[in-house]
Amino acid sequence: MAGRSHSLRRYLFTRIALAIPMLLILLTLVFLLMRVAPGDPISAALGGRLPQAELDRRRAEAGYDQPLIQQYLEYLGDVATFDFGTTIVDNRAVTDVIVQNGAATLELTLAAMVIAMVTGLTIGALSGRFRDTSIDVGGRLFGIVIYAAPVFYLGFLAQLVFGKWLGWLPTSGRASPVVTFELETKTNLFLVDAAITGNGEAFVDVLEHLVMPATVLGLVIGGVFIRLVRVNLIQTLKGDYVEAARARGVTERNVVMRHAFKNALVPVVTVVGLQFALLLSGAVLTEQTFNWPGIGSELVRYLDNRDYIAVQGIITFAGLVVVFVSLLIDVVNAWIDPRVRF
Amino acid sequence: MRRRGRFAATLAVFALVLAACGSDEPGDDTGGTTGEPAPATDATIIHGTTDSIVSLDPAGQYDFGSNQISQQVYSTLLEVPAGGTDPEPALATSCESEDSTVYTCTLQEGLTFSDGSALTSEDVAFSFQRNIEIDDPQGACSLLASLATCGKWKEGAIETPDDTTVVFNLQAPNAVWPAVLTTSAAFIVPSDSYPADSLQPDDQVIGSGRYTLAEYRPGEQVVLEANPSFYGDPPLNARVFVQYFKQSSALKLALEQGEIDIGWRTFTPTDVSSLEGAEGLNVLEGPGGEIRYFAFNLSLPPGDELAVRQAAAMLVDRQAIVDNVYEGTVEPLYSMLPAGFGGHTEAFAERYGEGPDPDGAAQVLEDADVQTPVELELWYTPTHYGDASADEYAEIERQLEADGLFDVTLESTEWDQYTEDAFTDGYPAYQLGWFPDYVDGDNYISSFYSSASFLNLHYANDRVDELIGVEQASTDDAEREAAFEEIQEITAEEAPIIPIWQGTQLAIVRDGVTGVEETLDPTYIFRYWLIGKSE
């Protein structure tokens, strides 16, 4: 056992050491892209209104004409202290943006994840279990088609049908205006807040707002899961231990449920953890479609206004999370499966 | 709203044409300082918009969305009442000047901020000095240029002999100063709680306006509650929710579903025409000062040729653009000074006719020995002025090419790049739009046609510059209007800029919402306090 923890520690160490240069490259990339891109917040806001000379003066005043290397070093220093800066276009601390709007995104993506899991696991498992039957073909096709539909297109159709024609569900925002204001926000996850304060009316309202965006995003991610679960289940169903279980006379149903399914999930979970980037991009489009005040739609707004402090901060944060999550998954994998360490 | 006779008289003396500078609250009314009035009704109004907020600190804003909320929570010395054009008393009971250089304003007695602290002349001086000294890159200190240059406060520019007297010592005579006192650069903030050298955090707004800020969720929601210590008439509602939308389609759906009571700014033409006649909804229209145009750079071909500009002016069919692209939600514009402003003439219609005139255009080009088709690179920006820009410029391209006189290459780029290139001789011809800073004809004329214009078109006409000098210094309406008229005539003839259309303000409200019509005026101030709800 001592040997095991030793090699794990060494692996952990190497893995973290590798993460640092990667992070640095990511940060440099973010910085360069934002600076090389044309425009700046001043001309974005006031261009076509003030004379060129006045714009130049204001740009200089705001320090946008400092040498790149100096700006770069300042940026790295700030990131090291978890200071992501203050947005230019609306004077908010980027950390506030991450906390407030991030909560909205988290709520949306968690709900979407639940829906993705339910559809993905059910349909994927059925397809895998009844491989090459019409159930399988149907399930796979569903997975492919749903994944082929852009999330904003599904959103468009859902709004048309459930918002416009049937009028069942609200089409934008996280909650009704009054609920947003009166709800006591402790976690900023509205559904949780409504539940812990026992505000039934708010809970229903929030849920109604959440259903459509979460389902749309969830289905798209679910399309990915269907394929994953199916393939992995087919794999494990061919494993020796499954054969052994069959040979022992375990019913096929139990083989699938008890033995194969669980094992098939391990790689799925790994991949799920790696879907953060997918979620973020999906969230940008979903939030844009449903006017969801999450971090994705804020990002697009800041991008439109050329607020590179904000964009830089948000993307840096996203990069940190991606690097951290992949580190975490590698470590967990190494812990489960010692072969990885070598 | 009673007016003070004395003030009205005083004002008439200066009588700046100034149709009120863009901003502010009308309400006003006299000495009603004592803290009484509870809100007249307890109505809650929910307003939806696609605007956004840069900063709620007066020193850090020069944009529409910020001003919109600031108008509700701050007060100015003077303000323009709904439907009016001239500044009237607000925090100040009067502002007088003998020579348009030294202005003396007298404050009402017993004014307070929403946090209970007293509002005195000190706070007024502090607010102006602070705005100039902070010199925020996104701020509007340049509006105060006649008081002091941005970033360079001048000792003695404002004197405060006592608690209720403020004396402005301007650097040069400025007849439009009272109008400036109604803009967002002139909101009064408390010297006790606002930092002198940096912006106040947006969630700690303190003003003396009709509302207090109860909640601010950036990009999402603003909640305003009636300010019980406001000096004048209380609002007709107790609470206003402002919901921020990213897209007009979402705003429109929310309106249809009854989530919001009022939709104002901005709808696409499709939205408007589909909402017209919708059950429970009313489309309200008001005059607007928003305009769109395209400009030729006179240092680049083909716009360096007068005949080319004139031919383009003849070929553009404004009515077709209005009908096809905007479904009649805007008006054709035949002068850079839009209708509704003193001195407006239909200069382009008079010079070139209302409809397209291909024969005239062909003649002009032939007379000048210009080879046809004229190759023209025309630029527009696809999102800044709304998605319809693409359609509008596709339409203009079709019109110019219809008779084979032009060969147009349409080019587009995002706003950031656009502003870098358009004003530095990057584009031979390009699209632009304008919103008034304050509601005076000068804001349109001098901004575009002065040889020092930000447009950098290389258009310079001595007579025009001279006339601009006249209208800026004069306080005589007739003299100013005559100057405006002559400028329009000259510039229509020389056609460096082709006006296209003038916006109308559209608000869409649910049944039972009252008072919105009243506030839809060229100041573009949406006065929540006039809005009520009937059962």
Next chain:
Amino acid sequence: MSMPALEPASPGTTPARQRGLRRVVSAFRDAHGVSKAVVWVGAAITAAFILLAIFAPVIAPYDFDTYRTADGVRFEKQEAPSAQHPFGTNVMQTDVLSRVIFGSRTAIEVVALALVVSLAIGLPLGLLSGYHGGPLDRGLVLVMDALIAFPSLLFAIVIAFLLSDTFGRGVVTAALAISIVYIPQYFRVVRNHVISVREEPFVEAARAIGAPPRTVIRRYVFQNVVQNVPVIATLNAADAILTLAALGFLGYGIQPTQAAEWGYDIKRAISDAGAGIWWTGLYPGLAIVLLVTGLTLLGEGLNDVLNPVIRRRKTEPVRFPPRPGNEGTP
């Protein structure tokens, strides 16, 4: 590891004699059962769109920016589907059917260009990196991993921004923005495959008899690696179409006056939804779904046939992830 990539088939399954792209062709012949149906349906859909793209001017009733009939009568704006306009007209007063057809041309142009560019860069880099190893390999892997960690849609947006000044807002800009997203993915797949192929007996043997590295890479490694490319390329193409549409939807893509693009048309159609106008968005969206489905079926079917791992009795799980690079788009 950070992004699940389509792991190459274990090289042992590849008959070394039948090398290169020929195996892809034989895949169609060898396929059977469901795989066969999948491959053929996918190929048929894809081929249909390619034909549509090539013959767009012949097939489409109007040009993508036509707004009036030949005798100068303007189309109605947002007219419901009719005999004259089977899919109706949109807010730009153009014919939806024609824009959908021309949209396939735009999509295929962009994707083809993006594929060529990202392959031209990703493939050689992956070959070199994988074959030579060492500091070059480690450095490249690090950079590519960082690129993959960057949310790719945002990456594409920023690149599109940067390039629009030089190339305008047309097909080239969109294609380059998209290709930059996919370079790291080709790199990764090719490199990983090269590393496993490098240790194969036949490569060892070639080295042992003194073949120079160039020859080894070209004749043995490349030939072996390249057969995986069609699968990845097809799946990436599907993904690229979604990325292109997302760019268009967010307003960073191709301008409507340059070419017809489905994502942009949906963006404009969103405001029609509130007015109950469904035809302006429904059809461009269906085109996206159909083409992406076709490409995915083709790619998956090829994968099933070429990498028959899941048909064999093996215990190691196949990482058969969403698909390389899908994070760009849902």
